[in-house]
Amino acid sequence: MPELIAKSALAGHAPVTRLQTTLAEGSAAPITSVAPYPGRMDRVNAALAPLGLAFPAPNGQTRQGAARLIWTGRDQAFLIGAPAPDGLADHAALTDQTDGWAILTLTGPVAEATLMRPVPLDLRLGAFPPLRTVRAPLNHMQAILTRTAPDAFEIMVFRSMARTAWGELTEALEVLAARAQTA
Amino acid sequence: MRLAGKGLIDRSTPVTFTFDGRSYQGYRGDTLASALLANDVRLVGRSFKYHRPRGILTAGSEEPNAMVEILEGNQQTPNVRATVQEVFDGLQARSQNRFPSLKFDLLGINNLAAPFLSAGFYYKTFMWPRPFWEKLYEPLIRRAAGLGSLSGRHDEAQYEKAWAFCDLLVIGSGPAGLMAAWTAAQAGADVILAEEDARMGGRLVSDNLRVDGQPGADWVEALLDDLKAMPNVRLMPRTTVTGAYDDGTYGALERVGLHRAPAPHLPRECFWRIVAGQTVLAAGALERPIAFPDNDRPGIMLASALRSYLHRYGVVPGNRITLIANNDAARATARDLMAAGVKVVAILDTRPDATALEDCPVYLNAQITGTAGHLGLTAITFRHAGGTATLETDCLAMSGGWNPTVHLTCHMNGRPLWREDIAAFIPAEGAVPRLTPAGACNGTFSTAGAFRDGLAAAHTALAALGRPAPDMALPMAEDAPYTITPFWQTPGVEGRQWLDFANDVTTKDVKLSAQENFRSVEHMKRYTTQGMAPDQGKNSNVAALAVLADATGRGIPQTGTTTFRPPFVPTSIAAMGAGGRGAGFAPQRFLTSDQASRDRGAPMIEAGLWYRPSYFPKPGEKTWLEACNREVTMVRESVGVSDVSTLGKIDIQGRDAARFLDLVYTNTFSTLPVGRVRYGLMLREDGHVLDDGTTARLAEHRYLMTTTTAAAGLVMRHLDFVHQAFCADWDVRFLSVTEAWAQFAIAGPRARDLLATLLGAAPDLPFMGVTDVSLGSTPARLFRISFSGEEGYELAVPTRYGEALFRDLVARAETMGGGPYGMEALNVLRIEKGFITHAEIHGRTTAFDIGMEKMVSAKKDCIGKAAAARPGMIGPDREQLVGLRASSAMTAGAHLFTPGDKVHRETDQGYITSVCWSPTLSAHLALAFVKDGRARHGTRIRVVDHLRKIDVLAEITDPVFHDKEGAKLRA
C-alpha cells in the first residue's frame, strides 16, 4: 500500500487580493472537539491546565502559545494546535475534527466590510473585538467565525462547502473593489 | 429651459443621453426628469388605463407619471421614475405604454371610451361568458392597460445584499435628519445617515433657504464635509429605507450603479438590512396635488417640484407659469420664479381670505374649471372671487398642502393620526419602537422647526442609548407658520378630476365607489384601484379619502387611511434576491472524489446539497441506462466502488450513549457488542418513520451513527431536541463527523479480494462488523455493511486522503473487471434488494407499513412508540411496502388499482415510490405501497399513471427481489 496523498480543502486556490485585503486558505491542525459531560467542568479545566488553557466562555476562546481552545457551540469547544491532554477524555467527549473543516482567512482593511455581505452579524470592532469566536451563518453555510486581529478574520466552514465559501467571499471582495473604483 | 448660473448641477461635465431614440444633453447632477425639462420635453409618458399624455409631476421617488424604460445592453428595466434616474453619458431611456409612439398612441382610444371604463367597469362588464375572461378579456385588458415591459431575457446584471449595524439610523437628510445625525455623531454614537436622493440636504438643496446666513446648499456642504471626516458616521446617499421591521431592523435599497455606465462586478443595486439601536425618521413630506378638471396635462406639476427644478437643477419647465395653492407655498414659489426672471402669469389662491399683495396678479377663492392643450398645457379656465377667467399658460404649479411621509411608521401596524390644523396625518406616538419622527414627517414644516425637531429626536435617541447629549447650537433659519385651508377638488363642474395619476382614478370614481356602497376606505381602494400603482397612493391617498369622506358624509379621521406596507418605493426582486441567480444561494457540497469522477466523464446530479456522480460512461455507451446496467452487473459479478461520504455520520459518546440510542431508535443498541454494526430505525414522535441507518459501536461508550444523506441535518436537530428537552443531564455528547471522513463502498463478490490487495490480507470481518485498519500510515475504518445486497464493505479515511483513496480503489477494481458505480446503479441495486430510501420513508409511512414493526422493541420506550401504536397506524387498511414486477416500464408516482375496478380515487389501492429496470432479473421492478399488500403477494395489480400514459399489469411480490436469504451479504 503506497502512502495516500493528502489534499487540503482548497488545494489549487491561490490567494485573492483586492483593496489590500487578502482571502487565503488557512490551516489549523489538529482540531479536536471537546464536549464536557454534565457537571464535569472543573475536571475538564484541570485536565486542560497543563496546556495553559481553560474551557472558554460562549463566543470566546482561550489561548497559550500555538494552542487555543475556541468556543463552537453548546457544551462544545475546539482544541486547535495541540493534541488533547491526558485525562481529558475521561470528562469530555473528544472527537477529531481536523478534516471536517475548511479554513479561510480574510485579512486587510475591507475584511469587515466583505464579511458584512454574507454574515448577518454586528462585526463592528466594538461589538466584535479580536479573539471573539462565534457560530454564525456565512450566507447559508454554518460557519465558525473568529476575529484574529482588528483587520483579520478566520472563517471555518464544512469542508465540502469550501468552494462555495471561497466563491462567495471572492465575489464580495470583487464587488467592494468595483464600488471603490467608482466612488 | 435651463437658466444660466442657477442650480447645483456640474456644468463642467455635460452628458449625452437618449430618450425615445433622440439624443439630448444634460449635466452631471441632473435627473432624467430635470434634463428632459431643460430640453423642453414635457410629454414623457402615457397613463396606465386611458393612455392620456402625461408629463412630470414631481421631483422625487413618488412620481406617478414619468416612468420610463431604461435600456442597457440586453437589459430593459421598466417603470424607472425619471425623477430618480440620474443621467450619465450613454443613458438610453424610452417612454412606455404607448404604440406606436408617444405623441401618437393608438390606444389613446381608451380615453374616448372613458365613460364606459369607469371604476368597477371590468368587474361588471367582463363577467360573462366565463371562459372569455381568461382567453380574451384579460389578455386584451393587459395589453391596453399597463406599464413598461421586460426584455424577456435573463437579468444578467449584478446585485448585492449587505448588512449594517449602527447605534442610530437617521432616515432622510433634510434639516431634521442632518441635525439629528450631527448631534448624535458629536455624542460619539455610531450613525448611519440614509438619504434617498443622490444629493443630501432635502429641501435645503431644493428651496431658496438660508441657514445661519448662508445659502442652504452651502451650509449642507460644509456640514457633510464634517460628517464625512468622522469615523463614526456612515453617509448612505441614493439609499431608500424601504421598510421598518421588528426589533430595529430596516430594509433599504441602495442604487449603486444605476447612475453610471455598467462596470464589471459593480452591482446595480444593493439591498441592505440595517439593524439600528435607535432610529430618527426625518423622511420629510410629500406635496399634494389638487383635483380639478383635466389636471393631468403635461406642464402641470407640484409647486415644490417646480422649486426643486429651479433651485437644484436651474431648470424652469415653462415660459408662462401659473400657480394654484390652498396654502402659502405658491407665494414663495412665485417670488423665486420672478427673482429668476421667469414670467409668472398669476397666482390662484383657493383661500378667500388670503392676501392679494404680490408682484403678480393674485386671484382669491380661485377654482380651476378646465384646462386646455392636447400634448401639453396651453391654457386654464377658472372662477374666482371676481368672476371667471381664462389664462394662457404652459406651466401650472399646484400645492394642495403637505402630507408628512408617515409610511415607515405604519409598517408595524401603527395608524397615523389626523391633525386638523395642518389637514394631514402625522405618525402615532410609538408606532415603531425605538423610532422618533422629526421634522416635516412629524408635521413640523418650518426649517427652524425641523432643526429643533431633529435636535430633540437626537436627544431622545441618545438618552435611550445611554449617551450624554452634547451642547449644540440650533442653526438660524426661517420659522414661518404653515397655514392651510383644505381644498381637495373643484366642486360642481363637469370633467374628470384626477386623483391617482398613476392608476387613472378620478374623483368621480371615488364617488361612484361610495354610491355603490364600497364606503370603507379599504373597499374604495380595491373598487377604484386608487393607491395600488407603483406610487402606492403617495400623491393621491389623502385627497381620495377626503373625497370619500365628503361623499359618505363622514369626517376624514372617521374615514381613516388604508395601510401603508413595505416597501416604501418599488424594490426590484433582483436586489432582494441578490446572490440567488444560477447556482443560487444553496451551498454546493463537493465530494473528495468530485474531480476524479468528472475526469471520467460522470454527469453529476444534486443530492441534497451534494453533487454525486450519476454514472460513469464508457466508450460506446449511448444512454445512461446502458452505463447503469453495466455498473449493476459489475457489482453483482465482480466489484464496484462508490463514494458514500454524503451519508450523515454522528459520533455519539458518553456513559449514557447506549441509553440515548435506545431512546431515539425503535430497536435496542445497548446490547450491541463493541465492533459490531446494527441497522436502526428512528421514528418521529408522531409514530412515522424519521430516518434509518446503521450504527456501529466503536467502544463501550462510543457509537458512530449513520443517517441518510437527505436527513442528516434533520436527524441532528432531532437528536439535539430529544437530548436537550428530555435528558439534558445524561452523560452523552454527540457531534457530526460527516465532513471528517471520506467513505467508500466496495461491493461485489470480489470486494474481499480487492481489500486483500489494499490491506495486504483479506479482512476477517463478519457481516455487520467494524474494525480499525491502516492504509500505510493513514488510520482508517472498515465496516462490513451493504446497500447493494452483495458482500459489501465501506472504507473510511480522514477526508484529506479521500481523493487519493478513491483513485486507488477504482484502479484496483478495474484490474479485477470492476470499476466505479454511480447513483443510478446504486439505486437499482438497492431496489433489487428491497432496501428503502426516503422515497419510501417519505414522512407518511410507519414501521408497520415498511414491514419493520418487529423492530419496535416491546421492552423499552422510544420516541414515537406510543403514537405508532395508535389506532389507524397498524393493520390491513394501511398501505404496506411490496415489490412489483412487470414486463413493461412503470413510473414512480403511478397509482395502483385492483384489476377490474373502475380507476378513480375511491378504488385507489396505493402508489409506486421507486422503479427500475433490473438487469439482474431482466424485469421492470418497483417498490410500492399497497393496501394490505403483504397479504396480496402473488396477485396482480393495475399500474396507472395518466400523466405519463402508463397502464400496465404488475405482479405483487415481496419487496426483496434479489437474494432473499441474504447468503451473498454474509458470504
Added chain:
Amino acid sequence: MRLTCPLCGERDRREFYYYGSEDYLNRPAPDAAPQAWDDYLHNRDNPAGVTRDLWYHDMGCSSWLVVTRNTVTHDILAVEAVADRKGGAA
C-alpha cells in the same frame, strides 16, 4: 425579528428554525392514555397575545430555545435554553 440566544447573543431570525408550541416539551408517560398523546402531538392553542414556542439555533450554537413572545405586539419577552429550564431533564 431578532432573538437573543442565551449563548450566542442577539441574532437575526433567519438563524433560527421554528418548531412549534412549547407543548412538545411535556411528553406524556409512555403508557399515558391516547387522548394525552393526541393532545401532546396535535392540539394547540393559538393565542393572540403571549405565546411560548420552541426555536432551534440552527445556524448558531444548536441550542433549543423556549421563546416567550407576544404575537400582537411582536415583543420578545424571554428566551431560555430548553436544556437549562428547571425540571426539564427527564
